[in-house]
Structures are given as C-alpha cells and as structure tokens.
Amino acid sequence: MKELSLHILDIIQNSIAAKASxxxxxxxxxxxxDVFSIEVIDNGQGMxxxxxxxIKDPFITGRKTRKVGLGVPLLYIACTRCQGNLExxxxxxxxxxxxxxxxxxxxxxxxxxxxxxxxxxxxxxNPEIDIIYNHRINENEFNFDxxxxxxxxxxxxxxxxxxxxxxxxxxxxxxxxLNGGARI
Amino acid sequence: MKSIKDLEEIRKRTYDTINLRKDQPGTRVVVGMATxxxxxxxxxxxxxxxxxxxxxxxxxxxxxQTGCIGMCRLEPIVEVYKPGEEKVTYVKMNASKAIRVxxxxxxxxxxxxxxxxxxxxx
Ligand SMILES: Nc1ncnc2c1ncn2[C@@H]1O[C@H](COP(=O)(O)OP(=O)(O)OP(=O)(O)O)[C@@H](O)[C@H]1O
Ligand SMILES: [Mg+2]
Numbered sequence: 001m002k003e004l005s006l007h008i009l010d011i012i013q014n015s016i017a018a019k020a021s022x023x024x025x026x027x028x029x030x031x032x033x034d035v036f037s038i039e040v041i042d043n044g045q046g047m048x049x050x051x052x053x054x055i056k057d058p059f060i061t062g063r064k065t066r067k068v069g070l071g072v073p074l075l076y077i078a079c080t081r082c083q084g085n086l087e088x089x090x091x092x093x094x095x096x097x098x099x100x101x102x103x104x105x106x107x108x109x110x111x112x113x114x115x116x117x118x119x120x121x122x123x124x125x126n127p128e129i130d131i132i133y134n135h136r137i138n139e140n141e142f143n144f145d146x147x148x149x150x151x152x153x154x155x156x157x158x159x160x161x162x163x164x165x166x167x168x169x170x171x172x173x174x175x176x177x178l179n180g181g182a183r184i
Numbered sequence: 185m186k187s188i189k190d191l192e193e194i195r196k197r198t199y200d201t202i203n204l205r206k207d208q209p210g211t212r213v214v215v216g217m218a219t220x221x222x223x224x225x226x227x228x229x230x231x232x233x234x235x236x237x238x239x240x241x242x243x244x245x246x247x248x249q250t251g252c253i254g255m256c257r258l259e260p261i262v263e264v265y266k267p268g269e270e271k272v273t274y275v276k277m278n279a280s281k282a283i284r285v286x287x288x289x290x291x292x293x294x295x296x297x298x299x300x301x302x303x304x305x306x
Contacts, residue, residue: 001223006222009217009222009227010223013219016249017251069219071218074219117227117228117231121227121230121249124234125247125249149191152191152192152195153195155202156195159247160194161234161238162238163191163194163198165238166190166191166194170186
C-alpha cells in the first residue's frame with residue numbers, strides 16, 4: 001500500500017469483521033528513538049494464539065471466499081522491510097491488539113498519508129462502532145473519540161453528512177496543530 | 185476552531201429531518217473494503233460518494249461498507265440497493281465514476297450500464 005493510513009484502514013477492517021464495538025488506534029511518531037508505531041486494538045471475537053502467530057504468513061486465512069489473507073502479511077512485510085516488526089496479541093472472546101512498528105527514518109517507510117480519510121471512511125461505513133484515535137508526535141498529542149461526539153449528538157446519527165463534515169474539520173485542525181501548524 | 189457548540193448546532197438543525205426519514209426505505213450504497221478493495225482505491229470512492237450525497241442533500245441515501253465481495257480483480261466494487269429493485273454491482277470504480285453513479289442511478293434511477301459487472305464480463 002502507498003500509505004500507512006491505508007494499511008491502518010485495512011487492519012481496522014479485520015476488527016470490524018471480528019464484530020468489534022470499540023476500536024482504538026494509537027499512532028506514535030518518536031523522533032528521538034526513531035520509531036514510528038501503530039497499534040490497532042479491538043474488543044472483537046479475537047482468535048486463538050496459534051492463528052494469531054500464523055496469519056503473518058500469507059497462506060493462511062480464516063475466511064472462505066478466497067484462500068489467502070493479504071492484509072496482515074502486507075503490513076508485516078512493510079514493517080520488516082523498515083527494520084521494524086509486527087506483533088499480534090489476541091484473546092479469544094476478548095479482542096485483538098495489532099502492533100506494527102518501523103524505523104521512522106527508514107527510506108522504504110511509506111508516508112502515513114491521509115489519516116483523516118481513513119477515520120472518516122470508517123465512521124461513514126460503521127456508525128455503530130466507536131473509534132478512539134490517539135496520535136502522538138514526540139511530546140505533542142491529539143485525541144479523538146467518537147463516544148464523546150455521540151454523547152453530544154444524542155439521536156442524530158454520527159454518519160449524517162453535516163456531522164461528517166464537522167469531524168473532518170476537527171481532525172484537520174487537530175492534526176495540523178500536531179504537525180506544528182504545517183499543513184498535512 | 186471546530187467547537188462542540190457547532191456540533192450542538194448541527195444536532196438541532198438535523199434532528200427533525202432524521203425523525204422524518206426513519207420510516208422511509210432509502211437507497212443503500214455499499215462499498216467493498218477488503219484488502220484488495222482498499223489497495224485498488226476503495227477509500228476515495230467511498231468518500232466521493234459521501235461528498236456527492238452531501239452536495240445534493242440526499243436525505244434518504246445511506247453509505248455502508250462490506251468486506252470481500254470475492255472479485256478482487258474487479259475492485260473497487262460498489263453495490264447499489266434501491267428499495268424494490270434488484271441489486272446493481274459496479275466494478276473497477278474510481279471517484280469520478282462513483283459520482284456519476286450517484287447522479288444518474290441513485291438520484292435519477294438510471295443505471296450506468298457501462299460500469300456494471302455485466303458490461304465488464306461481456
Ligand atoms: N482483529 C482481528 N480479530 C479477529 N481475527 C482476526 C483479526 N485480524 C485478523 N484476524 C484473522 O486473521 C485472518 C487473516 O487476516 P488478513 O487481514 O491477513 O486477511 P483477511 O482479512 O482474511 O483477508 P484480506 O485482508 O485479504 O481482505 C482473518 O481472516 C481472521 O481470521
Ligand atoms: Mg484483512
């Protein structure tokens with residue numbers, strides 16, 4: 001994938017398929033340690049330890065329409081190519097945590113790309129799922145939580161076009177200031 | 185600054201229209217979002233559909249997403265479900281094709297034949 005934000009969108013699809021109701025995305029860009037890390041944590045149905053170990057290998061998948069799962073292996077390859085790695089922790093019935101990390105300055109590391117589009121796409125298609133998105137760059141942090149938005153909206157659905165526009169603006173402002181005012 | 189107050193305003197403004205809509209069956213536009221779909225460009229397709237719905241103030245259309253439709257080679261795939269009509273599957277979509285599908289099929293009921301899976305297979 002051309003952007004890490006597309007990998008994130010894809011890894012979140014696994015959480016959605018696992019019937020998660022809450023998905024947390026943690027991104028940390030630490031220039032002192034030169035690490036770019038991504039966590040996707042869900043409270044979905046999880047998988048057993050053995051499967052969690054095996055899915056990095058592209059010839060295993062749990063689903064029936066096609067024989068190989070692509071999402072996890074693609075991210076795994078992207079990580080290892082950049083002196084990073086991928087770890088999957090899962091508890092059957094409780095949830096899954098996918099941790100992917102890269103050497104921040106590695107020449108082959110894809111740019112993060114458009115996280116706003118990734119978050120918006122998830123919210124539009126899955127209004128019933130709650131999303132927490134925390135993004136830290138060195139010591140600055142941005143936090144987003146759909147539960148707070150839904151609390152204010154009451155009966156108005158979060159995927160209402162006008163609400164989506166508001167969320168987009170909110171994310172734009174938050175991420176711009178996180179990037180030191182530079183446009184992203 | 186995007187404030188919570190703005191969000192409160194949106195809630196007040198949209199509350200009535202939402203109650204009106206509850207009992208009407210609307211059109212569902214579904215975008216395939218498996219790995220193959222995302223890699224082929226499903227994200228801009230989904231966002232373009234949403235923008236077009238907002239632009240035209242289409243109150244009775246919902247955008248949804250699904251996993252693998254099983255035709256990776258034809259991604260991005262968009263399915264349109266209109267009440268009382270058969271599902272139409274559009275393949276190899278991009279943002280501008282998706283906008284055309286919203287304008288012609290969703291809004292005017294005119295299927296864009298050339299983008300359908302049937303046209304692709306022939
Ligand atoms: N968050 C998760 N919760 C539960 N099971 C998961 C999760 N992530 C992955 N899995 C399991 O691992 C399998 C492989 O995932 P992967 O993303 O590589 O492929 P896929 O989702 O099956 O297909 P593709 O990503 O190519 O559309 C899944 O089919 C599922 O069984
Ligand atoms: Mg997947």
